[in-house]
Every structure is written in C-alpha cells, then in structure tokens.
Amino acid sequence: MTNNNVSEQEPCDHPAKKKRGRPKCFDEQQALEKAMLLFWEHGYEATSISDLTQALALTAPSLYSSFGDKTTLFYKCIDYYLAHEAxxxxxxxxxxxxxxxxxxxxxxxxxxxxxxxxxxxxxxxxxxxxxxxxxxxxxxxxxxxxxxxxxxxxxxxxxxxxxxxxxxxxxxxxxxxxxxxxxxxxxxxxxxxxxxxxxxxxxxxxxxxxxxxx
Structure with a gap:
C-alpha cells in the first residue's frame, strides 16, 4: 500500500481534448485504495462524500466525474478489495x-x-x-x-x-x-x-x- 499524500488534484485540461473528456492527473488505483480503506474502516453509510473528497484530495464534481456516485464508487472499491486484499x-x-x-x-x-x-x-x-x-x-x-x-x-x-x-x-x-x-x-x-x-x-x-x- 502506498502512503504518498496526494495534493488537491483535478483532471487536467488538455488542449486537444477539452471537449471530449480530460486525462486524469491522479492515480486512479491509488485513489480507489484510499476510498476502499475508508469504506472498510467506517462502513458504507458512515463514509460521507466529504470524507472521500478529503481523503482522495478531489472536489465532489471531480469525484463524481471520475468514479460516479457514492454507491458506484463503493462497488468499485469492493472489486478492488476482492482483487488485492481478499x-x-x-x-x-x-x-x-x-x-x-x-x-x-x-x-x-x-x-x-x-x-x-x-x-x-x-x-x-x-x-x-x-x-x-x-x-x-x-x-x-x-x-x-x-x-x-x-x-x-x-x-x-x-x-x-x-x-x-x-x-x-x-x-x-x-x-x-x-x-x-x-x-x-x-x-x-x-x-x-x-x-x-x-x-x-x-x-x-x-x-x-x-x-x-x-
């Protein structure tokens, strides 16, 4: 598990791709790991969007853009858990x-x-x-x-x-x-x-x- 602190990071603007999605400036797998640890420790309902945005160093819009809503992110974290921890x-x-x-x-x-x-x-x-x-x-x-x-x-x-x-x-x-x-x-x-x-x-x-x- 990596422990590198990620500063506030947003998907980057790219001149050629401004209108069709923008490349992400953060490590998606690292972000999933951090979200997984939160859900694992505190549970699905007790983990808030605020907790997730703070841990992942993303704004709420960027979180939704990258992972979908909270439930979708949770399911992705479960998949990550099954692949890497179970x-x-x-x-x-x-x-x-x-x-x-x-x-x-x-x-x-x-x-x-x-x-x-x-x-x-x-x-x-x-x-x-x-x-x-x-x-x-x-x-x-x-x-x-x-x-x-x-x-x-x-x-x-x-x-x-x-x-x-x-x-x-x-x-x-x-x-x-x-x-x-x-x-x-x-x-x-x-x-x-x-x-x-x-x-x-x-x-x-x-x-x-x-x-x-x-």
Missing part, C-alpha cells in the same frame, strides 16, 4: 490436495488478512454494510450475494472432494459449508473486536478438529 480462494482450493487441507489453508490465510496491523480489521464484505439502514438495502443485497458466492465455492470444493473419494458421499456437505462460512464470519467479528492473530489461529485449530465430526 483471500485467493480459487488458487488455494486448486492447489490443496484434500478438502480439509483446502479449508484449513483458506481459514489461516483469512486470519492473516483479518488482523493486519496496517489495515482495517475484519473482512470488508462483512463489516462495510453491517450497520446500514433500510435506505441501503440494495447495497447490502449486493454484498450479501458476494458472501454467498464464497460459501458456494466452499460447497463446490466439498462436492469435488466427494467425486474424488476424499469425502464420503453421505457427508452433510451443505452443513459443512455453512459451518465454516460461519466460522469465517465469526473470525471477522473477533478481529474487529481486537483479537490478535494468535487468538484467531486457535479458533481455526478448534474449527478444524470439528471436521471429523461431520
């Missing part, structure tokens, strides 16, 4: 030889990301819309769909394990996926409440002992 679940599940190892590596990787000293704690997909009002139902639903996609990937990895003979056919796959998705969300809340990496690792250890009980 656990690479596909890569982990592809490389792990068994479903149990896949789930264990997935949880441990998440722990390292949930309690970073230089980043907001918890998973942005959980904490950014926790306290939203009814006015943000569409945003909440959008983020819920992304969380459900993660749980679906857990279920699909279990189904793969059954096909490979790694997990017995009678195993309650949906219950297993539900359980570990719940563990993941619980880790987020614990991290948000100040639990450190060592404490979260202990939670994962106990959660993986549960594997053989299903």
């Amino acid at each position: 656990c690479p679940i596909e890569a982990i599940f592809l490389e792990a030889k068994t479903a149990k190892v896949a789930f264990e590596l997935f949880l441990y990787d998440n722990v390292q990301r949930l309690a970073q000293p230089d980043k907001p704690s918890g998973c942005m997909l959980v904490v950014a819309t926790m306290n939203c009002s009814d006015h943000a139902q569409e945003v909440q639903h959008n983020i819920l769909e992304k969380r459900l996609k993660t749980k679906q990937k857990l279920l699909e990895r279990l189904q793969q394990a059954v096909a490979e003979g790694d997990v017995v056919e009678t195993a309650p796959l949906q219950e297993i996926a539900d359980f570990y998705a719940t563990v993941l969300q619980g880790l987020t809340i614990q991290a948000r409440d100040g639990a450190n990496v060592e404490q979260l690792h202990k939670v994962v250890e106990h959660a993986m002992r549960t594997w053989d009980l299903f």
